[in-house]
Amino acid sequence: MIDLTLIGIGTGNPQHLTLQAVQALAAQDLILIPNKGAGKDDLAGLRHDICARALDGCATPPRIVEFDLPVRDEATQDYRQRVDDWHDAIAAIWWQAICANLPEGGRVGFLVWGDPSLYDSTMRIAERLKARADIRLNVIPGITSIQALTAAHAIPINEINGPFTITTGRQLRDGGWPASADTVVVMLDGACSFQSLAPEGITIWWTAYAGMENEISITGPLGEVGAQIIETRAKARAEHGWLMDIYLMRRS
Known part of the structure; x- marks a missing residue:
C-alpha cells in the first residue's frame, strides 16, 4: 500500500502553507521534489526551503529526494498527445523513485504549486500510478495564484453579481475574449x-512571482501598460531563469 499525498503549497511563499499542509508534510515517509534542470534550480530550491521551514522541529522528518523531470516533446504536432506522452513519462519516473526509496510501501508526498485542482496535472499523473500498485490518493488544497494576484492588487475577482472566466493564454489567443464574462483571469500564458x-476599454492587473518576495505587479489600461508588462516580464525571466505570472483583465 502506498499513501500518495499531493500537498498544495501556494505560490512559493512558505507562509502560504496551511496548518493541514504542514501536518501532511510531517506525516510523510518520503517527499519527492522535481528538478526541472538548469535555469530552473530555484523551483526545487523553493520546495526545499518550504520543507525546511515546515519540518523544523519534526521528530522524524521524511526523507527528501529529488528526481529529474522529463522534458516535454514539442515535435509532435498534436498538443494533447504531447501532454499525454509527457504525463506517462513523469508517472514512470515517479514510480521508479517510489520503488527505489519505499520498496516496502509507505507514505509519499509531492509539493504542488498553488492548488492541485487548478490548471495542474499532478492528480492526472497520480491516477496513472493506480494501474501499477495499490495506491490511496490524498489531496491537500492550497492557496492559488489567483488569490495571490487579487491580494497583490487588493481587488475582488468579480464585479457585483458579475461572471468571470478562468482560462489559458492558448485559449485566449485561439478564441478571443470569452463571450459570457466581464472579467477574465489568464494563466499559463508564456506568449503575453x-x-x-x-485593447480599448480593457484594464489589466498583472503579477509575476505572486505572493513571493520578488513579486512584481503592474496595472492600468491595457493599451498603456501592455508593452511595459512584456518588457518587465522578459527582464524578470532573464534574471531568474524562470517566471510564473498571471493576470486579470476587466472590460469597462
Missing part, C-alpha cells in the same frame, strides 16, 4: 496573449 485583443 493579451496582445491578441483590441
